[in-house]
Amino acid sequence: MEKITFEPLIAALSDHSALYNQWYNESEIKFGSLDAHVIANWMVEVIEPIVKAVVAENTAPEKIHEVVKALYLESLKLIGSGMAIRYKDEYKEAWLLLSKIPNLALKFPLKTISLLHDVLLNLEVYAPDKTLQWCKLVEVSSAEIKTIEDFKIVGRIYAWKCGLAHLRVRLKADFETLSENLQQTIIKAIGNPVKSNQLFENPWANNSTKFEGVQGGFKGMTGFFEEPPVLAQIGEYIFATDSNSSYALFADQFGKVLIPANTVDTVDITSNSKRITNVEKWLGKEANEIDTTAISSVVATQDTLVFTLQNSYFIYLYSLGNE
Numbered sequence: 541m542e543k544i545t546f547e548p549l550i551a552a553l554s555d556h557s558a559l560y561n562q563w564y565n566e567s568e569i570k571f572g573s574l575d576a577h578v579i580a581n582w583m584v585e586v587i588e589p590i591v592k593a594v595v596a597e598n599t600a601p602e603k604i605h606e607v608v609k610a611l612y613l614e615s616l617k618l619i620g621s622g623m624a625i626r627y628k629d630e631y632k633e634a635w636l637l638l639s640k641i642p643n644l645a646l647k648f649p650l651k652t653i654s655l656l657h658d659v660l661l662n663l664e665v666y667a668p669d670k671t672l673q674w675c676k677l678v679e680v681s682s683a684e685i686k687t688i689e690d691f692k693i694v695g696r697i698y699a700w701k702c703g704l705a706h707l708r709v710r711l712k713a714d715f716e717t718l719s720e721n722l723q724q725t726i727i728k729a730i731g732n733p734v735k736s737n738q739l740f741e742n743p744w745a746n747n748s749t750k751f752e753g754v755q756g757g758f759k760g761m762t763g764f765f766e767e768p769p770v771l772a773q774i775g776e777y778i779f780a781t782d783s784n785s786s787y788a789l790f791a792d793q794f795g796k797v798l799i800p801a802n803t804v805d806t807v808d809i810t811s812n813s814k815r816i817t818n819v820e821k822w823l824g825k826e827a828n829e830i831d832t833t834a835i836s837s838v839v840a841t842q843d844t845l846v847f848t849l850q851n852s853y854f855i856y857l858y859s860l861g862n863e
Contacts, residue, residue, distance in 0.1 A: 574619055579615070582632075590636070596642065640682035647688075683725075685722065690719075708790070746793075754854040771839045771855065788801045788804075791857050
């Protein structure tokens with residue numbers, strides 16, 4: 541308390557001190573001893589700026605208490621679970637976004653925090669080095685975020701920009717529901733020189749064949765597969781399996797992800813797998829750099845070629861451009 545200087549926050553904590561002490565004690569029972577220094581710094585560095593922004597929107601004590609209560613309880617969970625310590629910079633930057641969208645922090649504090657945490661958890665799984673980039677992108681658009689649905693869609697679009705390729709297929713419809721101003725800030729932030737109605741159409745920005753890297757790897761080396769995988773296209777999706785686990789593969793200009801596909805039988809993937817030793821029809825002269833006799837499976841879509849090699853734990857990807 542002695543480090544907090546913003547009077548409305550001090551008043552909210554003081555007027556309901558018995559409740560806050562009770563919640564603190566309950567959290568210590570659940571999580572064990574909580575570091576008072578960590579809590580104090582979090583209150584000053586994160587909670588206070590958010591409350592200042594909220595008070596600028598509404599000075600009613602009951603509204604301030606409602607927001608402070610939500611922030612405090614969620615903070616105790618975050619600190620007690622260790623997430624606010626292990627990923628301090630990421631969670632601090634993400635929570636401070638609430639000070640940029642105080643209208644949502646005021647109306648939907650718990651919902652907004654929940655949406656933040658959903659994105660952070662997904663980024664931690666699929667693009668752990670892009671969390672701070674995601675925060676900066678959302679901040680750029682924050683002035684145009686007016687509703688909780690705006691925030692959800694903007695968060696999803698920028699998560700895609702940060703590497704979550706599996707989100708792209710649903711984003712066009714979402715994007716079209718946004719205001720013109722918000723759409724324009726997103727296009728500018730993404731930096732994609734295409735018309736807004738084409739932003740999510742093509743997975744690749746280039747117009748020629750290009751090697752886009754690999755995905756997968758040996759499970760014992762933080763990869764995915766215990767045995768060399770094979771690929772198959774089933775319906776509109778590309779699946780990979782090592783006969784033990786199944787994954788859906790999504791790849792585009794911003795990232796490559798493998799999503800667990802537990803409902804897809806490994807036998808279905810292996811039985812639909814195709815072996816094609818000649819990839820020259822797709823890759824042209826670049827095919828000369830590949831030992832095509834070692835190809836164990838191939839999937840070619842309108843815009844992407846993926847294949848696996850015998851004795852390799854990786855999936856190899858080529859964009860086929862948009863010609």
